[in-house]
Amino acid sequence: xxxLPILSTLRRHKLTAWLxxxxxxxxxxxVCNAVFLIGQRLQRMDMPSGxxxxxxxQIQVADVTTPSNPYARLAEDVALLRQVPGxxxxxxxxxxxxxxxxSNGNIRLDPTQPERTLSATTYFGENLVQTLGTRLVxxxxxxxxxxxxxxxxxxGLNTGDSKSLPHVTLITQTLSERLWPGQNPLGRLIYLTxxxxxxxxxxxxxxxxPNAFDTxxxxxxxxxxxxxxxxxxxxxxxxxxxxxxxxxxAAAVAALKKADPQRVVTTKRSFDEVRRKFFxxxxxxxxxxxxxxxxxxxxxxxxxxxxASFWVAQRRRTIGVRxxxxxxxxxxxxxxxxxxxxxxxxxxxLGMALAFGMNLFLMTHYELPRLPAVYFPVGxxxxxxxxxxxxxxxxxxxxxxxxxxxxxxx
Amino acid sequence: xFGYYLDLALRSLRRxxxxxxxxxxxxxxxxxxxxxTLTVLxxxxxxxxxxxxxxxxxxxxxPQDMKGMDSSKEPPEQVTLIDGLNLLHAGRADHQALMTGxxxxxxxxxxxxxxxxxxxxxxxxxxxxxxDVPFLYGQGWTAAEGEAKVRExxxxxxxxxxxxxxxxxxxxxxxxxxxxxxxxxxxxxxQPNPHFYDLNTGSYAYGEEVFLPLQTMLELRLDxxxxxxxxxxxxxxxxxxxxxxxxxxxxxxxQLDSPAKAAAYQEFLVHYSLDQKALGRFQxxxxxxxxxxxxxxxxxxxxxxxxxxxxxxxxxFLLVCLVNTVGLMLAKFMRRASELGVRxxxxxxxxxxxxxxxxESGVVGLVGGVGGLLLAMFGLWLVRQRPSDYAAxxxxxxxxxxxxxxxxxxxxxxxxxxxAWRACQIAPALQLKSN
Numbered sequence: 001x002x003x004l005p006i007l008s009t010l011r012r013h014k015l016t017a018w019l020x021x022x023x024x025x026x027x028x029x030x031v032c033n034a035v036f037l038i039g040q041r042l043q044r045m046d047m048p049s050g051x052x053x054x055x056x057x058q059i060q061v062a063d064v065t066t067p068s069n070p071y072a073r074l075a076e077d078v079a080l081l082r083q084v085p086g087x088x089x090x091x092x093x094x095x096x097x098x099x100x101x102x103s104n105g106n107i108r109l110d111p112t113q114p115e116r117t118l119s120a121t122t123y124f125g126e127n128l129v130q131t132l133g134t135r136l137v138x139x140x141x142x143x144x145x146x147x148x149x150x151x152x153x154x155x156g157l158n159t160g161d162s163k164s165l166p167h168v169t170l171i172t173q174t175l176s177e178r179l180w181p182g183q184n185p186l187g188r189l190i191y192l193t194x195x196x197x198x199x200x201x202x203x204x205x206x207x208x209x210p211n212a213f214d215t216x217x218x219x220x221x222x223x224x225x226x227x228x229x230x231x232x233x234x235x236x237x238x239x240x241x242x243x244x245x246x247x248x249x250a251a252a253v254a255a256l257k258k259a260d261p262q263r264v265v266t267t268k269r270s271f272d273e274v275r276r277k278f279f280x281x282x283x284x285x286x287x288x289x290x291x292x293x294x295x296x297x298x299x300x301x302x303x304x305x306x307x308a309s310f311w312v313a314q315r316r317r318t319i320g321v322r323x324x325x326x327x328x329x330x331x332x333x334x335x336x337x338x339x340x341x342x343x344x345x346x347x348x349x350l351g352m353a354l355a356f357g358m359n360l361f362l363m364t365h366y367e368l369p370r371l372p373a374v375y376f377p378v379g380x381x382x383x384x385x386x387x388x389x390x391x392x393x394x395x396x397x398x399x400x401x402x403x404x405x406x407x408x409x410x
Numbered sequence: 411x412f413g414y415y416l417d418l419a420l421r422s423l424r425r426x427x428x429x430x431x432x433x434x435x436x437x438x439x440x441x442x443x444x445x446x447t448l449t450v451l452x453x454x455x456x457x458x459x460x461x462x463x464x465x466x467x468x469x470x471x472x473p474q475d476m477k478g479m480d481s482s483k484e485p486p487e488q489v490t491l492i493d494g495l496n497l498l499h500a501g502r503a504d505h506q507a508l509m510t511g512x513x514x515x516x517x518x519x520x521x522x523x524x525x526x527x528x529x530x531x532x533x534x535x536x537x538x539x540x541x542d543v544p545f546l547y548g549q550g551w552t553a554a555e556g557e558a559k560v561r562e563x564x565x566x567x568x569x570x571x572x573x574x575x576x577x578x579x580x581x582x583x584x585x586x587x588x589x590x591x592x593x594x595x596x597x598x599x600x601q602p603n604p605h606f607y608d609l610n611t612g613s614y615a616y617g618e619e620v621f622l623p624l625q626t627m628l629e630l631r632l633d634x635x636x637x638x639x640x641x642x643x644x645x646x647x648x649x650x651x652x653x654x655x656x657x658x659x660x661x662x663x664x665q666l667d668s669p670a671k672a673a674a675y676q677e678f679l680v681h682y683s684l685d686q687k688a689l690g691r692f693q694x695x696x697x698x699x700x701x702x703x704x705x706x707x708x709x710x711x712x713x714x715x716x717x718x719x720x721x722x723x724x725x726x727f728l729l730v731c732l733v734n735t736v737g738l739m740l741a742k743f744m745r746r747a748s749e750l751g752v753r754x755x756x757x758x759x760x761x762x763x764x765x766x767x768x769x770e771s772g773v774v775g776l777v778g779g780v781g782g783l784l785l786a787m788f789g790l791w792l793v794r795q796r797p798s799d800y801a802a803x804x805x806x807x808x809x810x811x812x813x814x815x816x817x818x819x820x821x822x823x824x825x826x827x828x829x830a831w832r833a834c835q836i837a838p839a840l841q842l843k844s845n
Contacts, residue, residue: 015832016744019737026730030723037719064515064525065588070649103646115478150648157645158654193643229649232513232527232633264515264525280797285716292723295443296730299436303734306432310741366715 024347027300029354032379034289041286045279049097050206052133053271054242060267062232070229086244091131091237094124097208098278105192121209124226139202146225162196169198174219301390308394320405329399336395344387348380419770437778440731442785445814447721458602463703469662472697488658503664505540509533510660512633517585528619532627548580548595556623564595564621610636613712614800676700740829754838771826779818
């Protein structure tokens with residue numbers, strides 16, 4: 001197909017051609033970035049929690065008046081929950097992965113260093129590793145004699161009595177790699193306060209933070225042997241078989257309410273719900289972006305259809321003359337298809353540059369990573385396809401113009 | 411003349427129904443999408459207390475130890491209990507209030523209702539006057555009553571409706587967390603958005619249902635929520651133990667009626683920091699901030715970045731729709747070159763042709779604007795179905811309604827300008843000849 005006649009025709013419709021190119025370029029730029037953003041969101045929503053998600057339940061209960069001995073109260077509740085049929089394991093925790101509300105500590109490797117090394121989430125609670133289903137990679141799990149009552153520890157912190165503070169901790173593999181790359185973390189010290197170091201006694205495979213907003217820091221987590229009393233922020237975590245979850249949750253709540261009807265159950269949900277809630281905005285954003293992409297492509301396609309139809313109608317006589325002079329139907333068809341291809345290619349080339357610029361803007365204003373090169377061909381192919389599909393109808397209509405048109409109205 | 415041009419425009423638009431529909435649809439989609447997101451942005455970045463917000467200032471001090479000291483860093487976002495009480499008792503501002511949040515269990519007298527938790531604000535007396543909180547019945551407690559740790563409570567309208575069927579409950583008793591409180595005031599509906607005075611609780615659609623004196627909460631050790639940040643050996647507090655004085659967990663708001671007073675107060679905060687340093691309690695050089703409401707909201711970037719991103723996307727989409735419309739309109743006008751040529755030859759001026767074509771594009775804009783408005787209303791309905799905390803706030807107000815129309819017509823007129831101008835450049839003789 002000879003491209004020169006197409007170019008010389010387009011030169012006579014410069015303004016219209018440029019507008020179409022501009023439209024394709026803008027669409028291409030937005031689509032490239034939007035597809036990338038969707039990818040980012042989907043990747044985020046896939047973030048591993050490190051726990052047995054389909055086997056876990058979370059219950060929070062709140063007493064109307066503070067129990068006289070919150071530790072005994074918590075132990076009673078845990079014992080009660082263990083009796084519920086179908087329950088495999090019970091833990092209490094001050095927070096859950098993806099639960100948003102979090103307790104964090106500033107880690108220093110040397111108590112005198114001025115800046116913290118990093119901020120990590122500190123899980124407090126008994127029987128966590130077993131119940132959550134995270135795997136111990138090396139070292140040992142926390143034992144009951146590691147645990148210190150939280151109020152004792154708090155008083156010790158305020159009075160400077162280091163004996164009443166916990167002395168050991170579990171950390172995640174990621175945290176270990178970040179603090180001591182390539183080295184054995186067991187036996188090393190982490191300082192959460194200037195006076196007391198926590199000795200690393202075990203490393204767990206993976207455990208996400210409740211506030212996992214920054215993908216790179218999701219696994220900066222440690223488990224500290226602090227025994228929490230029953231309070232409204234404490235969660236009971238129950239491990240059970242996936243198919244038993246609904247029954248076990250109902251039975252567990254009933255058991256807790258039976259023990260004290262005055263209590264208020266503030267949370268009762270499966271971990272699947274925890275995850276769904278945490279990522280709901282990402283899911284919504286991915287949906288909106290998909291909608292924007294679809295709308296953009298449709299508008300652009302309709303624009304191409306509209307313009308191509310006009311050009312076909314405008315050139316009816318020319319087409320008739322060409323047909324009379326021996327051009328075949330497929331010659332005419334290919335002419336319009338090639339014309340669209342040329343315009344789309346110009347638009348895509350311009351669109352790539354725009355996409356790059358848009359990404360730079362997003363990088364500075366929304367802390368997004370650089371657009372990987374793989375997204376550029378995605379946008380290009382998509383727009384070529386849309387262009388060819390959109391032009392097909394008008395081009396077929398052009399090909400159907402009979403040669404006899406050339407003889408009319410001259 | 412206008413009537414005639416309008417008639418011409420309608421005829422021309424009717425001649426090419428598909429194309430007209432396409433242009434209207436593109437404009438409507440673009441306007442609908444951008445107005446939806448713009449409305450959400452407008453609602454979320456609004457002034458929570460119009461007319462008062464520039465007189466209300468949030469104070470920040472830097473009581474941290476020397477670790478990680480960097481004078482370019484911002485001071486902590488809240489104050490410690492001791493600093494808060496010191497500033498409160500100094501009383502240097504026109505009004506001031508020290509506050510924090512939490513949730514408390516309500517034990518209704520009616521046996522039909524189970525105990526339930528409500529969000530609580532623990533604050534000192536000036537809160538109500540300073541933030542212009544509307545009362546349905548009664549009033550707040552006085553500063554002296556607050557200092558005396560009275561068991562008094564102000565409740566929100568929603569709680570009053572739930573417990574007392576909306577009747578005047580002032581003087582009645584409300585049992586919370588095992589203690590009896592006397593109701594002294596019932597608020598009318600009040601929910602500033604964003605929840606500017608404490609952003610730790612969630613920025614939007616958050617409202618407390620009970621308001622208690624801060625000193626009473628300190629004595630009873632009621633539940634604390636929000637955020638607690640500690641340094642050094644600071645312990646965040648648990649159960650009956652309050653956070654130590656190495657922890658910030660309260661908000662301190664002041665009302666300063668003139669810029670001069672605000673400047674003087676900032677000066678006072680510096681002096682206070684110096685005094686505390688002389689006493690050995692502060693270690694750092696004075697590092698204070700005094701921001702008014704809108705500055706405080708800006709600093710905290712309360713508008714979710716997703717919302718701004720969506721707004722940018724929608725306007726990108728509108729731009730594509732406009733380019734699309736320009737292209738289609740240009741093609742349409744150029745197609746009518748011969749008709750325009752005849753009109754020119756018969757004596758119509760360029761200006762007249764230009765006006766005629768602009769009216770045609772204006773009609774498309776108007777119809778597109780109406781369609782866009784309907785789409786925006788549908789879009790906002792969709793937003794309201796979403797689970798985000800701000801979703802329920804997404805409503806079109808009068809100013810946004812007006813902006814929608816202006817935007818639609820302006821956008822299409824703008825889109826019509828280039829094609830109309832281009833079509834008017836036609837030399838009449840050439841067009842006549844080719845016929």
